[in-house]
Amino acid sequence: MIIDTHCHAGINWFEPVENLIFQMDNNSVNKAVLIQHKGSTNLYLYECLNRFSERFSIVPALNWNENLENQLKEFKDNGASGIRIYLDYPEIFNIKGDDLFKSCAEKKLVISLASNLKTFASVNFSKLIERNSKTNFIIEHLSGANNFSKDRNSKDYFNKVLKMSIYNNLYMKIPGLGEIYERPMILNYNYPFHDVDSSLIKKVLDSFSSKFLMWGSDFPPVSNREGYKNALEGIYNLSILNEVDKENIFSIVPEKLFF
Numbered sequence: 001m002i003i004d005t006h007c008h009a010g011i012n013w014f015e016p017v018e019n020l021i022f023q024m025d026n027n028s029v030n031k032a033v034l035i036q037h038k039g040s041t042n043l044y045l046y047e048c049l050n051r052f053s054e055r056f057s058i059v060p061a062l063n064w065n066e067n068l069e070n071q072l073k074e075f076k077d078n079g080a081s082g083i084r085i086y087l088d089y090p091e092i093f094n095i096k097g098d099d100l101f102k103s104c105a106e107k108k109l110v111i112s113l114a115s116n117l118k119t120f121a122s123v124n125f126s127k128l129i130e131r132n133s134k135t136n137f138i139i140e141h142l143s144g145a146n147n148f149s150k151d152r153n154s155k156d157y158f159n160k161v162l163k164m165s166i167y168n169n170l171y172m173k174i175p176g177l178g179e180i181y182e183r184p185m186i187l188n189y190n191y192p193f194h195d196v197d198s199s200l201i202k203k204v205l206d207s208f209s210s211k212f213l214m215w216g217s218d219f220p221p222v223s224n225r226e227g228y229k230n231a232l233e234g235i236y237n238l239s240i241l242n243e244v245d246k247e248n249i250f251s252i253v254p255e256k257l258f259f
Contacts, residue, residue: 002232003254004032006140006173006216010044013037015220017048018137021055023219023228032217033258035112035140036084040232047076055257057081059112064089068100072107081258082110082138093124101132104106110136110257113221117144121157129167136257141218145200146180158200162207171257172208174201174249176231183225192226193234202240210241210248 004024009017014037017189024032028255034045034056036153042060059082060075062068075083085103091097092113104111119125120143129137145154164170178191180200204213215235222231 001030001251001255002028003214003218003251003258004029004217004232005138005214005254005258006035006175007032007035007219007248008221009034009048010040011036013040017044017056018054020219021052024055027232028259029059029228029232031254031259032053032219033057033059033081034060038114042075042078043072045080049079049183057174059084059110059258062088062100064091067098067102072109074102075109076107080109082112082235083207084112084114087113087125089117092130097112097128098131101128101135104166105132105135110138114140115144117157117161119152120144121160126160126241133169135169137170138214138257139170140216141173141175142180142200143172146175158203162203165207165209165212168212170208171212171214172204173214174204174235175216175218176201176222176226178222178225178227178231178242179218191230191234193230198238198240201215201235201238205240205245211253213217213249214254217248241259 007020008014009020020032034048034053034212036042036045036059045058045060049056058080060080061084062071085092101111120139145158145160181193217228219228222228226234236250
């Protein structure tokens with residue numbers, strides 16, 4: 001079984017869910033997790049789950065300006081397996097956040113986190129993970145490692161994130177290589193990243209182990225990079241992954257958390 005843990009769908013932004021199903025069927029992807037995108041309501045996600053309950057799990061986005069407990073109840077009533085949180089609000093890192101995460105643990109809702117490399121590397125984030133040991137947190141987009149060329153401190157930030165692998169309630173999503181590396185000047189006929197340096201993913205694998213990793217395509221933005229098929233095969237065929245790693249990343253870990 002192959003599970004894609006990071007996809008988006010919408011009718012007023014991105015693509016309708018049928019387009020995602022087409023990509024999944026063409027690439028033998030069995031299930032996927034629909035992650036809510038910023039600025040949209042969660043109604044379409046609920047509709048997708050009702051229509052295709054055997055294919056999808058959903059992760060609605062939380063609105064910090066509305067009643068949090070009421071939102072969690074709504075999410076659970078509509079079959080959500082987790083919630084998406086943007087680490088843009090200071091109250092996340094104090095008692096209000098802790099109360100929310102405790103409630104999520106009780107309701108068996110995982111937390112998918114959207115932010116940047118600097119925030120994920122912060123002491124505040126590390127303490128948040130440590131305090132809420134009963135809640136499962138997932139760092140999206142390899143913690144924003146694609147920003148390496150934009151910030152001279154990025155390597156230090158990334159190393160701090162890797163040290164957080166000591167927490168057994170912290171997981172990370174691996175995206176397609178096109179999200180991490182610049183597009184090659186010359187595209188190989190069979191695959192654009194044929195001779196890619198996979199050092200970033202190897203560091204994550206060595207620190208977290210495949211028992212705490214999962215793959216997410218980032219559909220449909222991935223279509224503007226290397227494309228869905230290449231995003232899947234580029235990670236699946238990495239020489240640093242053995243068969244156990246592949247089973248963990250593409251099946252066991254995502255099934256445990258989302259299905």
